[in-house]
Amino acid sequence: xxxxxxxxxxxxxxxxxxxxxxxxxxxxxxxxxxxxxxxxxxxxxxxxxxxxxxxxxxxxxxxxxxxxxxxxxxxxxxxxxxxxxxxxxxxxxxxxxxxxxxxxxxxxxxxxxxxxxxxxxxxxxxxxxxxxxxxxxxxxxxxxxxxxxxxxxxxxxxxxxxxxxxxxxxxxxxxxxxxxxxxxxxxxxxxxxxxxxxxxxxxxxxxxxxxxxxxxxxxxxxxxxxxxxxxxxxxxxxxxxxxxxxxxxxxxxxxxxxxxxxxxxxxxxxxxxxxxxxxxxxxxxxxxxxxxxxxxxxxxxxxxxxxxxxxxxxxxxxxxxxxxxxxxxxxxxxxxxxxxxxxxxxxxxxxxxxxxxxxxxxxxxxxxxxxxxxxxxxxxxxxxxxxxxxxxxxxxxxxxxxxxxxxx
Amino acid sequence: xxxxxxxxxxxxxxxxxxxxxxxxxxxxxxxxxxxxxxxxxxxxxxxxxxxxxxxxxxxxxxxxxxxxxxxxxxxxxxxxxxxxxxxxxxxxxxxxxxxxxxxxxxxxxxxxxxxxxxxxxxxxxxxxxxxxxxxxxxxxxxxxxxxxxxxxxxxxxxxxxxxxxxxxxxxxxxxxxxxxxxxxxxxxxxxxxxxxxxxxxxxxxxxxxxxxxxxxxxxxxxxxxxxxxxxxxxxxxxxxxxxxxxxxxxxxxxxxxxxxxxxxxxxxxxxxxxxxxxxxxxxxxxxxxxxxxxxxxxxxxxxxxxxxxxxxxxxxxxxxxxxxxxxxxxxxxxxxxxxxxxxxxxxxxxxxxxxxxxxxxxxxxxxxxxxxxxxxxxxxxxxxxxxxxxxxxxxxxxxxxxxxxxxx
Numbered sequence: 092x093x094x095x096x097x098x099x100x101x102x103x104x105x106x107x108x109x110x111x112x113x114x115x116x117x118x119x120x121x122x123x124x125x126x127x128x129x130x131x132x133x134x135x136x137x138x139x140x141x142x143x144x145x146x147x148x149x150x151x152x153x154x155x156x157x158x159x160x161x162x163x164x165x166x167x168x169x170x171x172x173x174x175x176x177x178x179x180x181x182x183x184x185x186x187x188x189x190x191x192x193x194x195x196x197x198x199x200x201x202x203x204x205x206x207x208x209x210x211x212x213x214x215x216x217x218x219x220x221x222x223x224x225x226x227x228x229x230x231x232x233x234x235x236x237x238x239x240x241x242x243x244x245x246x247x248x249x250x251x252x253x254x255x256x257x258x259x260x261x262x263x264x265x266x267x268x269x270x271x272x273x274x275x276x277x278x279x280x281x282x283x284x285x286x287x288x289x290x291x292x293x294x295x296x297x298x299x300x301x302x303x304x305x306x307x308x309x310x311x312x313x314x315x316x317x318x319x320x321x322x323x324x325x326x327x328x329x330x331x332x333x334x335x336x337x338x339x340x341x342x343x344x345x346x347x348x349x350x351x352x353x354x355x356x357x358x359x360x361x362x363x364x365x366x367x368x369x370x371x372x373x374x375x376x377x378x379x380x381x382x383x384x385x386x387x388x389x390x391x392x393x394x395x396x397x398x399x400x401x402x403x404x405x406x407x408x409x410x411x412x413x414x415x416x417x418x419x420x421x422x423x424x425x426x427x428x429x430x431x432x433x434x435x436x437x438x439x440x441x442x443x444x445x446x447x448x449x450x451x452x453x454x455x456x457x458x459x460x461x462x463x464x465x466x467x468x469x470x471x472x473x474x475x476x477x478x479x480x481x482x483x484x485x486x487x488x489x490x491x492x493x494x495x496x497x498x499x
Numbered sequence: 500x501x502x503x504x505x506x507x508x509x510x511x512x513x514x515x516x517x518x519x520x521x522x523x524x525x526x527x528x529x530x531x532x533x534x535x536x537x538x539x540x541x542x543x544x545x546x547x548x549x550x551x552x553x554x555x556x557x558x559x560x561x562x563x564x565x566x567x568x569x570x571x572x573x574x575x576x577x578x579x580x581x582x583x584x585x586x587x588x589x590x591x592x593x594x595x596x597x598x599x600x601x602x603x604x605x606x607x608x609x610x611x612x613x614x615x616x617x618x619x620x621x622x623x624x625x626x627x628x629x630x631x632x633x634x635x636x637x638x639x640x641x642x643x644x645x646x647x648x649x650x651x652x653x654x655x656x657x658x659x660x661x662x663x664x665x666x667x668x669x670x671x672x673x674x675x676x677x678x679x680x681x682x683x684x685x686x687x688x689x690x691x692x693x694x695x696x697x698x699x700x701x702x703x704x705x706x707x708x709x710x711x712x713x714x715x716x717x718x719x720x721x722x723x724x725x726x727x728x729x730x731x732x733x734x735x736x737x738x739x740x741x742x743x744x745x746x747x748x749x750x751x752x753x754x755x756x757x758x759x760x761x762x763x764x765x766x767x768x769x770x771x772x773x774x775x776x777x778x779x780x781x782x783x784x785x786x787x788x789x790x791x792x793x794x795x796x797x798x799x800x801x802x803x804x805x806x807x808x809x810x811x812x813x814x815x816x817x818x819x820x821x822x823x824x825x826x827x828x829x830x831x832x833x834x835x836x837x838x839x840x841x842x843x844x845x846x847x848x849x850x851x852x853x854x855x856x857x858x859x860x861x862x863x864x865x866x867x868x869x870x871x872x873x874x875x876x877x878x879x880x881x882x883x884x885x886x887x888x889x890x891x892x893x894x895x896x897x898x899x900x901x902x903x904x905x906x907x
Contacts, residue, residue: 183593184592184593184594184596184597185593187593187596187597187600188592188593188596188597188648189593191596191600191653191656192650192652194656195652195653195655195656196652198655198659199652199655239597241597241601243600243601243604243605243608244597244600244601244604246604246607246608247600247603247604247660250607250659250660250661251656251659251660496611
């Protein structure tokens with residue numbers, strides 16, 4: 092989930108140049124073979140919000156949104172982290188209750204389609220799912236506010252299958268600063284450090300997307316296991332606080348971590364971000380339009396999907412610049428040039444953000460493989476970026492957890 | 500957790516104990532000891548969970564107060580225990596769910612901490628395996644449907660976290676079930692309540708009808724595909740308390756394969772005690788409990804302490820009669836005479852109720868075996884009462900759950 096719709100900040104621009112792009116039909120045989128034999132992992136999908144609508148069926152193809160089982164299969168998406176998310180303004184026990192309901196919604200959706208999808212909590216389970224021809228469903232809690240400063244709740248989430256937690260969402264939590272809020276704690280508080288230690292012990296990946304730079308460095312210094320940025324891109328290309336500086340990417344990689352590139356246009360393209368910032372009235376009118384289309388203000392799924400649609404309408408009308416999916420590949424390439432192919436992966440933010448042209452849904456993913464091959468990446472490098480890097484971190488986090496539990 | 504007059508964390512060290520029993524098990528025969536310590540002794544209701552939050556309590560050490568800890572369970576041959584997940588019925592909605600998660604976590608943390616002695620169990624097979632390994636099997640029961648926050652999906656969350664039974668109500672009516680100690684509001688189970696019972700069957704969560712109104716019991720009995728349990732209730736024919744079961748109810752429960760687990764609380768097992776107690780404090784259990792909860796500002800430990808202190812004082816002042824532990828045997832024997840030895844078991848309410856003299860803590864359990872033997876019960880019947888019956892019910896519920904899951 093990339094932003095809070097009720098707190099906007101977008102703008103206008105001319106239609107962007109159509110960058111060189113690959114039509115869905117023009118994926119080379121080599122790329123197809125590589126893509127569909129690889130384990131493709133996406134570490135951030137907001138489809139969970141749609142699952143809360145009893146009418147939404149993950150098992151059928153939908154005309155809107157980006158994720159469902161048929162499209163995951165078509166795009167070769169083998170493992171997906173369903174994001175457990177609500178606005179950081181929801182706090183206290185209510186946040187706990189809503190998070191458990193979302194976890195249950197994911198588990199129920201998975202149970203409903205046992206032939207196609209299965210719950211996974213370890214790298215070995217993801218590999219086993221792939222072998223059985225099934226999609227692996229994992230869960231990440233997007234925002235430390237959902238534990239209500241209670242390690243017992245964190246442990247309950249872990250028992251229920253949650254495998255990463257983003258320390259904050261867009262506002263600070265009681266124990267950690269967010270990148271999009273005023274610094275209040277100078278990074279992690281002492282309790283925040285306890286949270287990171289407990290996550291290490293539980294085998295829950297520390298996710299530093301959304302957190303302030305100082306929180307990132309505090310977590311990095313403390314965590315005994317590698318960390319991920321589940322859905323962040325490169326600040327050197329697009330100067331958004333939600334993205335990582337080159338130095339942060341290097342430091343993350345140094346400790347074995349992975350940056351999972353976010354496809355949100357406002358994090359990929361500087362010109363999109365500039366346009367948004369230049370004319371805040373655009374985002375305000377998008378928010379108004381969302382409210383009109385989604386009268387139930389608790390229907391986050393509707394808001395996220397419609398937000399993406401409306402943004403596209405603004406791009407088509409020339410009010411916002413167009414961002415092409417090749418920008419995703421630029422960010423991947425930037426990180427690879429910086430730290431090598433072992434520390435980059437995919438964290439789309441599908442169903443929670445505004446997708447670039449040519450990456451409307453999961454069926455488009457083979458284009459990334461094709462583009463990387465065209466850039467001269469080796470097959471083994473491409474496999475790492477598609478999923479192996481994330482699986483390595485997941486195994487390593489599991490190993491550290493066992494070690495820490497054994498010590499006790 | 501029994502009715503008022505005390506509750507959680509009861510500190511029941513009686514100055515007076517029956518003169519014939521200076522220390523536990525003194526006059527338990529060798530034969531009884533042998534039978535007792537080779538049997539699976541499963542207690543379906545212990546409020547020790549509340550004590551796990553106290554800094555002064557350590558489950559792994561012998562404590563001078565209360566009824567249950569690992570050393571005393573070992574000494575009393577109690578090798579399987581349902582820790583009760585309980586919060587007062589006035590705490591509802593999201594706070595109820597968070598508190599329940601905290602209690603489940605506290606139980607699991609203790610299982611991890613004392614992994615040499617304890618092992619988590621969810622099925623009858625788990626309990627048998629624990630027994631074979633010489634470990635105490637730890638199970639959990641949610642005492643009160645209010646903890647699901649009127650949301651059937653929480654049944655699945657609790658089940659996943661290891662909860663083996665749910666008591667449909669506590670002292671107060673739920674949104675969907677009437678309690679035996681509240682004014683009827685739903686005429687038993689609502690339609691939603693019936694759906695919840697079906698979901699419990701599916702999720703292999705035993706339907707516990709302790710605390711519920713007679714009508715709720717009959718409604719649940721009709722709906723449930725698996726046998727029911729009364730996790731901690733005694734016989735109304737001996738002590739006319741709404742928390743106890745009538746002979747008709749016991750017969751109906753047994754006819755469907757269920758089991759009544761005898762509660763040791765003095766006001767449920769002894770008519771004279773109950774009468775004296777009501778003379779002192781009135782019949783309105785709910786009003787009395789409300790007052791204590793209010794006085795304690797909802798603090799669960801305080802609720803237990805306050806109720807206990809009063810009862811202790813009143814007993815010392817002679818305002819309440821003494822009750823012998825042998826009353827427990829009367830209740831067991833009453834059920835056996837009514838429906839045979841296949842439908843009765845032990846649901847002490849240790850650490851949540853006022854224990855009769857001679858059953859001051861779980862070290863005294865072998866006395867029950869000895870007394871039943873002296874009454875002429877066969878070894879096989881005694882084993883059933885000590886734990887075999889509840890294991891049979893668990894196995895049947897597991898089978899029903901598998902069948903219902905397969906139907907999907």
